[in-house]
Amino acid sequence: MTTSSTPVVSARGPADHTIRDQIVVAATEHFSRYGYEKTTVSDLAKAIGFSKAYIYKFFESKQAIGEMICSNCLQEIEREVRAAIDGADHPPEKLRRMFKAIVESSLRLFFRDRKLYDIAASAATERWLSARTYESHVKDMIRDIVQQGRQTGDFERKTPLDEAVTAIHLVVRPYTDPLLLQHSFDSAQEAPAQLSSLVLRSLSP
Template identity: 75%
Template sequence: MKNAPTYPISGRGPADHDVRDQIVAAATEHFSRYGYEKTTVSDLAKAIGFSKAYIYKFFESKQAIGEMICANCLREMECAVKAAVDEADRPPEKLRRMFKAIVEASLRLFSEDQKLYEIAASAATEHWQVTLAYEKRIQEMLQAILQEGRQSGDFERKTPLDETAAAIYLVMRPYLNPLILQHSFDSAEEAPAQLSSLVLRSLSP
């Protein structure tokens, strides 16, 4: 994907080596079938047809492979959210679209494949760098919308910007964090419109 966002990944060997992509593709399929927690590097090596030592030439651990898979998912989610925001002209609509896109992207990537969901859950539990980077990017995107809204007169300016951004992010977080998302499925359909409307009312000048 051209100009796609990059995420911090721990790896070995050439970053653009075809074997890395081959390992990640095979691991994604294997994790999807058997689950992340129950799969070992030895299992992956046997499934792919490589030796365990050869896989370690490209990835230092199973987590490193999981990070690459997770990064691919988060990159897709971030691009979907950014595309939705960029389609809107004014800050209030950008915020609405951001809420909607985050929920849709999270549900699409985390609920369609329960086995791969385990990777996202592990990433959130163990605070992998890829998840921290994704959350930071979403926060930056949110703050940029708020700043634009203040400049255009659509949003109030009295509350400190960082305080406002932090509060709104907490409202979004149940649909960003896979550990919380599993408890938010029932409200996912109506949540984006209701939450964004509530937030926009609080932002009125």
């Protein structure tokens, strides 16, 4: 399965965390080409040019490598979404941009650029820590925007905060969860605007 363009990790003895990083980089490249589910640690070791035993010195399982890749990928989505939110001054516009950015980043990272859907799907199905952390961060971003909007007077304050946040998270979930996103392509172009408008109407004082 090794191809000439697959990066080979150097074995010149850098610090352990660097070797871990190198394994993650090479595994990301490999999984995105051959898929996560179908690849074994042996395949991966062969492609990287390490022994299987050496890889196991750094990661206890394929899932541990997958967790690291998934976590990197979800953190990248988070950064992009936070940048989009920070680019707006007013809470209603922050919410619109959040919905737009989350759909665009998720589509790009899970399905186009790196084809990491396979890993993200395992993470979501098996509820890996990285997936649960991401979900709670998405909720935090929603909560922050709603709270800010309540302070500025843009949003109503009658509905209990948790209730509003949970419901908004349910609305956006088909576009943040990769398992649902794969069945939401048809609406992915227009849904962010339509759904954020509906949510903003629900938040109006």
